[in-house]
Amino acid sequence: MLALHRISHHFGGVRALDDVTLTVEKGGIQGLIGPNGAGKTTLFNVITGLFRPSEGTLSFEGHNLLQMPPHRIATCGIARTFQNIRLFSEMTLIDNVVVGMHARLAYGTLGWMLRTRAFRQAEAGARQQARQLLERVGLAGHDNELAGNLSYGNQRKLEIARALAAEPRLLLLDEPVAGMNSTEKNEIMSLVKSLRQDHMTVLLIEHDMRFVMGLCDTLAVLNFGHVIAQGSPAQIQANPAVIEAYLGQEESA
Amino acid sequence: MDWSSWWATYSTLVLSLGVYGLMALSIYLTLSCGLLSLANAAFMGIGAYASAIVTLQYEGSFPAALLLGTAAPAAVALLIGVPVLRLSGVYLAMATLGFGEVVRVIALNLEITGGPLGLNGIPLLTEWWHVLLALVVTVALLQALRHSKVGRAFEAIREDETAARLMGIATERVKLLAFVLGAAIAGLAGGLNAHYTFTLSPGNFGFESAVDILTMAVLGGIQGVAGPLLGGALITLLPELLRGLQEFRMAANGLILIAVVLFMPQGIWAPLRFRRRPGK
Ligand SMILES: Nc1ncnc2c1ncn2[C@@H]1O[C@H](COP(=O)(O)OP(=O)(O)OP(=O)(O)O)[C@@H](O)[C@H]1O
Numbered sequence A: 001m002l003a004l005h006r007i008s009h010h011f012g013g014v015r016a017l018d019d020v021t022l023t024v025e026k027g028g029i030q031g032l033i034g035p036n037g038a039g040k041t042t043l044f045n046v047i048t049g050l051f052r053p054s055e056g057t058l059s060f061e062g063h064n065l066l067q068m069p070p071h072r073i074a075t076c077g078i079a080r081t082f083q084n085i086r087l088f089s090e091m092t093l094i095d096n097v098v099v100g101m102h103a104r105l106a107y108g109t110l111g112w113m114l115r116t117r118a119f120r121q122a123e124a125g126a127r128q129q130a131r132q133l134l135e136r137v138g139l140a141g142h143d144n145e146l147a148g149n150l151s152y153g154n155q156r157k158l159e160i161a162r163a164l165a166a167e168p169r170l171l172l173l174d175e176p177v178a179g180m181n182s183t184e185k186n187e188i189m190s191l192v193k194s195l196r197q198d199h200m201t202v203l204l205i206e207h208d209m210r211f212v213m214g215l216c217d218t219l220a221v222l223n224f225g226h227v228i229a230q231g232s233p234a235q236i237q238a239n240p241a242v243i244e245a246y247l248g249q250e251e252s253a
Numbered sequence B: 001m002d003w004s005s006w007w008a009t010y011s012t013l014v015l016s017l018g019v020y021g022l023m024a025l026s027i028y029l030t031l032s033c034g035l036l037s038l039a040n041a042a043f044m045g046i047g048a049y050a051s052a053i054v055t056l057q058y059e060g061s062f063p064a065a066l067l068l069g070t071a072a073p074a075a076v077a078l079l080i081g082v083p084v085l086r087l088s089g090v091y092l093a094m095a096t097l098g099f100g101e102v103v104r105v106i107a108l109n110l111e112i113t114g115g116p117l118g119l120n121g122i123p124l125l126t127e128w129w130h131v132l133l134a135l136v137v138t139v140a141l142l143q144a145l146r147h148s149k150v151g152r153a154f155e156a157i158r159e160d161e162t163a164a165r166l167m168g169i170a171t172e173r174v175k176l177l178a179f180v181l182g183a184a185i186a187g188l189a190g191g192l193n194a195h196y197t198f199t200l201s202p203g204n205f206g207f208e209s210a211v212d213i214l215t216m217a218v219l220g221g222i223q224g225v226a227g228p229l230l231g232g233a234l235i236t237l238l239p240e241l242l243r244g245l246q247e248f249r250m251a252a253n254g255l256i257l258i259a260v261v262l263f264m265p266q267g268i269w270a271p272l273r274f275r276r277r278p279g280k
């Protein structure tokens, strides 16, 4: 459903992505791993239109993403979370989630100006659905708190709820369990697993190997902007190039 | 003092309260979308001139004058908004101030605007209820906007434009909407203003006025429509209330503003203040 072909992206002299070819198949959970600075977040930024790659092609369900502004890519069915949390911290939890539904709320200008029936129904429906999403990620009962007041782990959960609110077909999670305790990690794990039933495709970046190996159907490994391996978790764990990349990181760390 | 002599003395002040309330709302609109635009005074000027030209030189009706006074700055905003709104923060502030200067210089040099003398003898058509009606309609519009997806998009853009964009919000269009709507409100205020002040001159809508209008919103707070209305009223009334201090008036005015900004950085009207838990 998502196909990157020979994508390169440079920051000055840094080749953050170097000739990356990668496909994400519909359905299932794919992991993207690699040492710090490997280019994983950059890859997400390219997919979501924040960065325009210097070379290569990028398509999603037949759409050429390189010709779309970021908000159009989002409405095409791609939603994401951020490694460095980017919530609307002075908005309530429920409003954060409803913002995620922005493009799906179809009432026009006259709708909100005159507060028509269609407007009121759409808004009430959105709130209702937002409450369900908050419940789903484990934040029920905090609807009207400000997002900025949440604990770190709960902020990550809220970001997932906000991304799900767009009803994406492809969900990109950038280190969804970073900074979480093990209970929270297990909650996120079962949440992500449950997305299979919604026929959502997930591409996730994570450093926590137990989480990645326990969750993902397939894995891709990035190192210095190159894809160095792709395969099942078992294949990846046995791959000498991957072991090398991670050992190299430990030695230099 | 009976009613008619009271009104004779204070009508300008009362009408100004409403008109500057509108101006504060117009800048609140752009600020709530994260745009530090200082073009509102200039938009007010365009509205004032456009509507005064309709009644004074073409003997048009007052509604027609107000309509043009609202539409003309909105059209200008639409034109300049596309390039100017690529800027943000202080760069946007500087560009919009520069735009204000351009408008002032144009008004100074055109024949139809009366050049440096401005326009005189504008018919006194603005009644108190016109201003009240404009305020009520504007407040209703802004409240409806605030509680819709558009209002949430404004807030999202103000907090994190990139995140907003990735939520599927067409940020450029939404910002342009805020800019144009803000210009329309300022233009309406200008049209009303022109028809009770009798005269207009290019200096009325310059730098000082732009800063005053910004101060109204900063002072009142931008967490809702009540803040700017309060700020607009204060900035309009303070010089009157401090009249007794004579030459120290402007100094006292300044000190009050500094105190508010120091001790209430969110503005006077800041309901969110009470939502924040201590220590966070
Ligand atoms: N906006 C930017 N400007 C300049 N260089 C950048 C930028 N973003 C990333 N880089 C550089 O690109 C390289 C890849 O960074 P990226 O954030 O994609 O790594 P990552 O794989 O997500 O790492 P981590 O696991 O630490 O999050 C790094 O060398 C980084 O310094």
Ligand SMILES: [Mg+2]
Pocket (backbone or CB within 6 Å): A040, A041, A042, A083
């Ligand atoms: Mg990263």
